[in-house]
Amino acid sequence: MKNKYSFSIIGGGVIGCSVAYHLSKELGEEVVLLEKDFIASGSSGLSAGILSHQLWNEIDIELVKKSVEWIKKESEEEEGIVLNQDGLLKLVCTEEEIEPLKRNVNMQQSIGCDVRFLEPNDVEDITPEIAIKDVTGAAYCPDDSYVDPYQLCVHFAKAAEERGVRFLQRSEVKGIERKEDGVFQLRTARDTVESETVIICAGPWSKKVTKMLEFELPLKPYRTQAAITTPFMGEVKIPMVHDVSNSLYMKPETGGTILAGDGTESTESDPDNFKEKPGFDFMTSISEKMLRRLPRSENARLVRGWSGLCTATPDRRPLIGFHSGTEGLFLAVGFNALGVMRAPAIGEMVSDLICGRRTQDDIAEFDPNRFEKVEDFEITQGFTL
Numbered sequence: 409m410k411n412k413y414s415f416s417i418i419g420g421g422v423i424g425c426s427v428a429y430h431l432s433k434e435l436g437e438e439v440v441l442l443e444k445d446f447i448a449s450g451s452s453g454l455s456a457g458i459l460s461h462q463l464w465n466e467i468d469i470e471l472v473k474k475s476v477e478w479i480k481k482e483s484e485e486e487e488g489i490v491l492n493q494d495g496l497l498k499l500v501c502t503e504e505e506i507e508p509l510k511r512n513v514n515m516q517q518s519i520g521c522d523v524r525f526l527e528p529n530d531v532e533d534i535t536p537e538i539a540i541k542d543v544t545g546a547a548y549c550p551d552d553s554y555v556d557p558y559q560l561c562v563h564f565a566k567a568a569e570e571r572g573v574r575f576l577q578r579s580e581v582k583g584i585e586r587k588e589d590g591v592f593q594l595r596t597a598r599d600t601v602e603s604e605t606v607i608i609c610a611g612p613w614s615k616k617v618t619k620m621l622e623f624e625l626p627l628k629p630y631r632t633q634a635a636i637t638t639p640f641m642g643e644v645k646i647p648m649v650h651d652v653s654n655s656l657y658m659k660p661e662t663g664g665t666i667l668a669g670d671g672t673e674s675t676e677s678d679p680d681n682f683k684e685k686p687g688f689d690f691m692t693s694i695s696e697k698m699l700r701r702l703p704r705s706e707n708a709r710l711v712r713g714w715s716g717l718c719t720a721t722p723d724r725r726p727l728i729g730f731h732s733g734t735e736g737l738f739l740a741v742g743f744n745a746l747g748v749m750r751a752p753a754i755g756e757m758v759s760d761l762i763c764g765r766r767t768q769d770d771i772a773e774f775d776p777n778r779f780e781k782v783e784d785f786e787i788t789q790g791f792t793l
């Protein structure tokens with residue numbers, strides 16, 4: 409078996425698969441991806457797959473726009489990927505949140521997003537299903553959408569594999585050494601793979617991976633939970649809803665069910681030892697919150713819940729670029745709760761940077777070397793106002 413490559417990617421989540429896909433356009437057989445379990449087995453496969461333009465900063469919105477365009481084009485030209493563009497309604501329920509919401513809407517409009525601010529009574533024009541008694545303000549973007557995140561990973565991986573990228577699943581990288589000539593050796597239980605450049609896309613495990621190279625990253629994986637209901641919506645359609653004040657999001661799923669989530673924790677979790685089952689408190693509170701916001705859900709039962717990890721950085725920005733202390737080591741980590749929605753654009757950006765092309769994206773704020781030392785920090789969610 410070939411064991412020497414120019415580029416190795418550690419991690420087969422949505423980021424690793426997107427990087428593999430974009431690199432494969434020019435470099436196909438020069439690339440290997442090592443995944444400890446199987447494609448999308450980490451955070452990506454557990455995600456809700458929401459793609460929203462209603463974010464708090466321009467750079468991320470531009471990345472979402474690019475990603476949505478890419479998925480739209482792929483879904484028109486290729487089988488196996490579907491973009492559901494049903495819109496997202498954002499709600500706030502306090503007076504203090506109205507101004508930040510309006511500010512965001514103005515910013516989003518100024519860069520061409522079809523987003524509008526709504527008074528509570530206008531929500532009924534979007535959907536009469538949502539209870540608005542306590543709502544103080546709302547915003548709606550008809551272009552917000554969702555994908556099946558597993559489908560997206562497989563779509564990237566299949567195309568990359570067809571262009572020659574080697575995917576080694578069930579291949580956990582257990583050790584990384586550098587030879588005298590600078591080439592990396594990645595040790596798994598079965599093989600040793602050599603490569604000149606290593607790209608770390610290991611999601612919540614990234615901190616553990618860089619410890620093998622004896623440096624720390626300012627990353628904190630944190631737990632977030634979701635659950636799915638029995639069918640109860642019938643033919644009634646609603647857009648996705650994000651109730652910011654009550655930490656609740658709802659996303660319509662096939663067959664008249666709803667995926668409801670949040671339950672985000674503010675403490676660090678160990679990706680190899682966290683509670684994968686949802687907490688009883690979460691399951692109780694999410695159905696109560698859903699009932700208050702979507703009265704029709706009184707006929708619904710939660711059938712399955714789960715939790716997964718998002719990865720926070722001190723300033724809510726990811727770390728993307730070559731690590732200054734380790735030549736040939738590239739980081740693409742720390743995507744918080746917004747990894748799926750930016751993945752197609754991030755993969756292209758990483759591929760441009762690695763191939764020495766100028767990227768058109770604004771990347772200064774993602775500099776992976778911007779934190780001089782790793783200090784403790786508070787976990788702040790990404791998908792908020």
Ligand SMILES: Cc1cc2nc3c(=O)[nH]c(=O)nc-3n(C[C@H](O)[C@H](O)[C@H](O)COP(=O)(O)OP(=O)(O)OC[C@H]3O[C@@H](n4cnc5c(N)ncnc54)[C@H](O)[C@@H]3O)c2cc1C
Nearest residue numbers: 419421423444450451452456457458581611716747748749
């Ligand atoms: C419940 C939930 C809902 C979410 N909803 C959304 C949403 O609606 N929209 C959105 O944009 N984002 C959402 N997110 C966030 C999103 O899932 C993440 O930002 C994204 O999946 C990160 O992708 P990744 O490829 O960096 O990490 P991962 O998907 O975790 O991939 C990392 C991979 O690396 C592998 N790995 C780790 N260590 C090693 C090793 N030593 N050797 C080999 N392989 C290794 C892991 O097995 C894993 O497959 C949600 C997350 C959760 C948990």
